[in-house]
Amino acid sequence: MPPAQRHPTMADVAERAGVSASTVSRTLRGMSTVSPEVRVRVEQAARELNFAISRQASSLVTGKTGVVAVLAPTLNSWFIGSALSSLGPVLRAAGMELLVYVTPDMTERAAFFERLPARRNADALMVFSFNLTDEETARLDDLQMPVIYVSQRAECRPSVYVDDVAGALSGTRHLLNLGHRRIGFVQTIGASGFTFSSHERLLGYQQALTEAGIPLDDDLVVATPVGHKHRTAEAIGRLLSLREPPTAIFAEQDEVAVSVLWTLRRARIDVPERISVLGFDDHQMAEWSDLTTIAQSPDELGRAAGELARALINDPEADRARHIVLPTRLIPRATTAPPPAAAPDPARTEEKLR
Amino acid sequence: MPPAQRHPTMADVAERAGVSASTVSRTLRGMSTVSPEVRVRVEQAARELNFAISRQASSLVTGKTGVVAVLAPTLNSWFIGSALSSLGPVLRAAGMELLVYVTPDMTERAAFFERLPARRNADALMVFSFNLTDEETARLDDLQMPVIYVSQRAECRPSVYVDDVAGALSGTRHLLNLGHRRIGFVQTIGASGFTFSSHERLLGYQQALTEAGIPLDDDLVVATPVGHKHRTAEAIGRLLSLREPPTAIFAEQDEVAVSVLWTLRRARIDVPERISVLGFDDHQMAEWSDLTTIAQSPDELGRAAGELARALINDPEADRARHIVLPTRLIPRATTAPPPAAAPDPARTEEKLR
């Protein structure tokens, strides 16, 4: 009988089942070379002793830790939270655990990259939404384990991300199809780690305009940090005070789009009658606000990243530069509509005057 | 020289520094019994080889894993996300890592409790916002490691939570002080794992009313799931159609309070002129919406939980039933004001008639 205050070991289980430790190990790992009767005895003994295997010990010999590490700037983010919530079960199904390194500030981040603690303690590293410096990327390349870039495109390295260009393109097309010709774009600044998506979305917007033969107008692109009412109001003010103000505003992120809605509402500008508003993400708040938006699925992203990690860990021959690109889809709701008929459209006015 | 495709071990470092493995071990753990010159040599050798210690190996002998496990129903939650984001750095400062078990559904949860994988793979377990069954709690009691209950009160077990009763009490008092006498309360239903707080907040509300000599009225308490516009509108409708409708509405959660704001706005009921709205949490959205609310700090909670974990792990003599209760504070913003003077207050009307 094992000492009371200690976890039972395989030796304890072996003794109780009347077999050797090797057999216990084989049984518990589901190897086929164990006779059915012995298997039953071992399993029962393990259950009775409430045995749990020590990963530390087994990884010492197998060289696999059974752990996937995640590096994320914060967990307090709709996007990362959702992705990790669906990553968890995927890993569990593969018998792996989830180790999280949060680096809310530069100090923490520097500490991570200096010590690279994941090195010996995980089989793969997943990097979430980061703007890595070249030096940091180089450090990760030396890591001797698969590094998966999530929500960012990393050349020649495995990565999983959403097709932001296509998303913004289809969103802008939706506005164009409704008849809008002056479309404002609100960029987000200072969102730690999301500049990659930010840039791509602007690109999609511009591409759609070009496609429609509408010249780009820098005055239509403004920026605001997320969650700063005043700054957002200011940015919208710049748009509204243009000689030809936009009839639609495309915010790069739902959280900002909702701020825009508040600003317009306060200014008594009806949405969508006077101005249409379009978001990106399909954040919970989008549904609550009845905001038309371009949906991406962080859940799917988490799952895909998990599968990719599993594949790369188990199969060293796997494609080490595989990119998984996830689609977006437009969700039309109540904040987009055709532009007002009486819109002050100088082009049209001129035509009438002629 | 160590093989190229393998991590260097202490033996490799020892050889390079011309000392024994024990000395390397002592040096790297910062023990004082190492001569300065040797320390320098060892540290340099370790750096040159890019050595990282294997936790698996050291925990095998020390019996400590250097890991704190967290059990959480989801990571996609403002509250849990914030708490974990600040827990991470606390643990890192103590040289520990953060292992996360997410159990988004009952299947995952059952799987966790059946295998209790944390058992051998962590030094402490932190349970976030869960409604555990007695059986589940009993399983955790058997775990042979400190289990810290976060955001819930667990009798005779270490736990960390916010003083919800006091918070709701002070919030309700604020409304009473403004002159409100009919105060509606909106409960949240179906929020996985938060029924503890939910109950406590109702209690605080009731306590404040009783204190003020106002009889409780069940009609003033309605419930809605979070994020269901229609259900929320319905609940508010029940309040508005009372014979004596409330002049203030206290929503147990900011996310619901914001929904309430939307509902009232759509109904063209001015806030706070006609009806005051009060939330609880100080969610980001509260600031954006200029919502008066009772703030709690999940960051502090995460930090406190981390400190408690460290204390319990390092000191077996520590108080194993210690409760840390965190304060809340009222943040007055733009959604609360005195009730309308012309409010249909039958009591006052009667007085006038007399």
Added chain:
DNA sequence: ATGAAAGCGCTAACAG
């Protein structure tokens, strides 16, 4: 199909 033995990388006694 099963057991014996060696060893994964590290730490902790114990000598010196």
Added chain:
DNA sequence: CTGTTAGCGCTTTCAT
């Protein structure tokens, strides 16, 4: 102050 030695709990040859 430093080296030697003996495991920690498991997996993996290699026998049988």
